[in-house]
Amino acid sequence: MNHSLTAGVSLKPQYVAPALAADAAGLWFEVHPENYMAEGGRRLAALAAVAERWPVSLHGVGLSLAADEAPDRAHLAALRRLIDRFEPALVSEHLAWSTRRGAYAPDLLPFPRTAGALARIADNIGRMQDALGRRVLIENPALYASLAGHAFTETGFLYELVRRTGCGLLVDVNNVFVSAHNLAYSAEAYVDALPAEAIGEIHLAGHTLDDRIAGGLLIDSHDAAVSEPVWRLYERLIARIGPRPTLIERDDNLPDFTVLMAERDRAHGLLTGARELADA
Template identity: 60%
Template sequence: MCQSLTVGLGLKPAHYEEALACSVQGLWFEVHPENYFVDGGPRIAWLQAIRSRHPISLHGVALSLAADCPPDPAHLQRLLDLARRVEPTLISEHLAWSNWRGTYHPDLLPFPRSGEALGRIVDNIGRTQDVLGCRIAVENPAHYLRIDGHAWDEIDFLAEIVRRSGCGLLLDINNVYVGACNLGYSAADYIDRFPAEAVMEVHLAGYTEDRQFGADLLIDSHDAPVAETVWNLYERFIARAGRCPTLIERDDKLPEFSVMLAERDRAHAVLQRALEEANR
């Protein structure tokens, strides 16, 4: 894991001015690279300006690593071009699929954890890492309903992906909590079993209850503050794993930048306590 990073924020256009002016030590920003697949213009100019002051991480949403076909070569080339331009500290992607026979679906879709899927994913990660020339991190998915065909436990599946491909993992703790509530497993047990040695980044975000089913169906909405239950799981993981680059995600219903910084400060305090414990 990249120990030089502490806690970052998802970068949104509404916060560009304040992000650029912010001088908080250890702050970094993460963006979805697909929003910057352009040759020029104001978005690229702002991203490069912020990169001149803060580290940048790229968190992809469209490589479709779990699809039954390789990543789109044109997409990979655009990702490589952007990476060369901003020199990101980390590059990550979701463990999901969205591309089907040349059509992109606006969602991160689930798949059965079969041996066949494992082979495809490892191959697609390998192709991606070969093009980019670096190790990427793969994020554990959120779960909303049970699907048939799983031959692997999710933790074992992720660990095997790491072993075969050499990639790292991105632990999204809100995904863990949402999935645990929706499918009825223990979020604490999941956190305790997660292969900490492979974690390159941690994500924290907020969830909402479904309009129809309420608390029986939680949605990884990224439009609310980090819940106390998720903070507790984060502290549990960091107490075991030690300091790890952490990101506060917020994609909708954006609060003031100062509110985002306050959540960032809370996560930073957790990392500082972990560092103090390690130095005792």
């Protein structure tokens, strides 16, 4: 683990002032780079101010790595400029697709985990890492329905991506919990099967229940506190792999900064405990 990073918080415009005033060991902040791909402006200046004080991470949502086409070169170039300017501690992107032939869907869409998809996505990750000049962490998706045609388990697919490309993994524990509930498999078995050495970051977030569907559908909404079952799954993961930089991810229904920091402090305490056990 990068010993300067323990637990961080999603940075939103209303959190900039308290972020600059914060005083917490191991604190860091993460942003979606797509919100900062500009030549200037107030938002970019705010990120620069935070980056002067704290480590930052760039968590991409727009490269559409699972699409049947190469990542957009202009997008990669804009992301590279941000990386060169801010030298982020971590860079990550989603295992999903959202663009095709110039059309864009405002969602992170699933795909069948076939041999062809593996080769295509591995190639796209290679193109991305070459363009950015660094290793990138790939995030596991949140899933809502079963797709036909899978040739790999999700953890097996992630392992192959790591093996073929040298990428790392961002493990979103809430995504694991949501997908396991919705597709009726074991979240515990999933986190136990992940390749520990590849995991460079962890996300924790809240979800909501849509009870209009029989059995209830969990939605990865990022608009609520981290649930207790997700905290327990997180503890199980770090007990096996050791401490990793962990983000409290919140994108909607934003609470006061102190509320997020309380969740962040809980994660920090768990990471500190895991580090002490690893060093004992």
